[in-house]
Amino acid sequence: MAFLAKVSKALTIAGSDCGGGAGIQADLKTFQELGAYGMSVITAVTAQNTLGVQGVYPMEAAAVIRQLDSIGEDLTPDAIKTGMLFSAEIIQAVSAKVKQYGWKNLVIDPVMVAKGGSSLLQQEAIQSLIKHLIPLALVTTPNIPEAELLTRMPIRTLHDREEAAKRIIQMGSQYVVIKGGHDTGKDGIIDLVYDGGHFAYMESKRIDTQHTHGTGCTYSAAVTAELASGKTVDEAVRTAKGFIQAAIEDQLSIGGGHGPTNHFAYQRRMRGAATGPQRFLQ
Numbered sequence: 625m626a627f628l629a630k631v632s633k634a635l636t637i638a639g640s641d642c643g644g645g646a647g648i649q650a651d652l653k654t655f656q657e658l659g660a661y662g663m664s665v666i667t668a669v670t671a672q673n674t675l676g677v678q679g680v681y682p683m684e685a686a687a688v689i690r691q692l693d694s695i696g697e698d699l700t701p702d703a704i705k706t707g708m709l710f711s712a713e714i715i716q717a718v719s720a721k722v723k724q725y726g727w728k729n730l731v732i733d734p735v736m737v738a739k740g741g742s743s744l745l746q747q748e749a750i751q752s753l754i755k756h757l758i759p760l761a762l763v764t765t766p767n768i769p770e771a772e773l774l775t776r777m778p779i780r781t782l783h784d785r786e787e788a789a790k791r792i793i794q795m796g797s798q799y800v801v802i803k804g805g806h807d808t809g810k811d812g813i814i815d816l817v818y819d820g821g822h823f824a825y826m827e828s829k830r831i832d833t834q835h836t837h838g839t840g841c842t843y844s845a846a847v848t849a850e851l852a853s854g855k856t857v858d859e860a861v862r863t864a865k866g867f868i869q870a871a872i873e874d875q876l877s878i879g880g881g882h883g884p885t886n887h888f889a890y891q892r893r894m895r896g897a898a899t900g901p902q903r904f905l906q
C-alpha cells in the first residue's frame with residue numbers, strides 16, 4: 625500500500641501580483657519553502673512589477689465566496705492568512721466563511737497601500753476590517769502606516785507603537801506585531817510583538833536596499849506556515865523574522881525598480897548555501 629505523507633496546510637486569501645514579488649505569489653513561495661502545502665483564494669488580480677502597480681482588478685465577492693467554499697467543503701487549512709482584501713464586501717465574506725468553517729490560526733496582514741502608493745484597500749473598508757475580521761485574528765501584522773490608520777493615532781515613538789498595539793488587541797486580535805520597516809530614522813529595525821500581557825521587541829539590523837517589494841506579505845506568510853505546522857506564535861514570529869531577514873539580505877537581480885525579496889535564501893542558508901537555484905545564476 626502506498627504511504628500517504630501528512631503535511632501541514634496553509635491558505636492565503638489575497639491578491640495576485642503577476643510580477644511574483646508580493647501577494648499570492650509571495651505567500652505560496654514562502655509556504656513551500658517552510659514546508660507547508662499552499663492553497664490560495666484570489667481576491668483581486670493586480671498588474672504590477674518592480675516599477676509599480678499598473679492595474680487593480682477586484683474579483684466579484686461571489687467568486688471569492690465560491691473559492692472559500694471549495695476550500696471549506698474539502699480541505700481544512702491548519703492556518704490562514706489574509707492580505708489584500710480590497711473591499712468591505714470581500715472582508716465580510718471572508719469573515720463569514722472563517723466563522724462558518726471554524727478556521728483557526730488566522731493571521732491578518734492588513735494590506736492597504738503598496739510601497740509605490742497604489743491603494744489596495746478601499747478607504748471605507750478599514751472599519752469593516754476592524755469590525756469583522758480583526759476580532760477573529762490570532763495575529764495581526766500591520767506596518768507602521770497601517771497601524772496608524774487602524775488606530776487613528778500618529779506613531780512616532782516606540783511608546784506610541786505600544787499604545788497602538790494595545791488598541792489593536794482591544795479590537796479583538798490575540799497578538800499583534802507592529803513591524804518596524806517604515807521607521808527609517810534608525811540603523812536597526814524593531815518589530816514589536818504584543819499579546820495583551822507583555823511587549824517583546826525583535827531587533828535586527830536595517831539592510832540598505834531598495835529590494836523590499838513584498839516584505840510584509842512574505843513575513844506574514846512565514847508566520848502562517850509556521851503556525852500551520854503547530855508552532856506557537858512566539859516561535860512563528862521569530863522564524864518569520866529570520867526568513868525575511870535572509871530574504872532581504874541575499875538580494876536577487878530582478879527587474880529595474882524595487883525588486884522582490886529572495887524566497888530561496890532562508891532554506892539555502894539552512895542547507896549550507898552550496899546548493900539552490902541561485903547557483904545557476906552566478
Ligand SMILES: Nc1ncnc2c1ncn2[C@@H]1O[C@H](COP(=O)(O)OP(=O)(O)O)[C@@H](O)[C@H]1O
Binds near residue numbers: 830872
Ligand atoms: N530594510 C530592511 N532591513 C531589514 N529588515 C527589513 C527591512 N525592511 C523591512 N524589514 C522587515 O520586513 C518585515 C516587513 O516590514 P515592513 O516594511 O514594516 O512591512 P511592509 O512590507 O508590510 O510595509 C519586518 O519584519 C521588517 O522588520
Ligand SMILES: Cc1ncc(COP(=O)(O)OP(=O)(O)O)c(N)n1
Binds near residue numbers: 639739744837841842
Ligand atoms: C497583490 C498585492 N498584495 C499586497 C501587496 C503589498 O505588499 P507588501 O508586502 O506590503 O509590499 P509592497 O508591495 O508594499 O512593497 C502588493 N504590492 N500586492
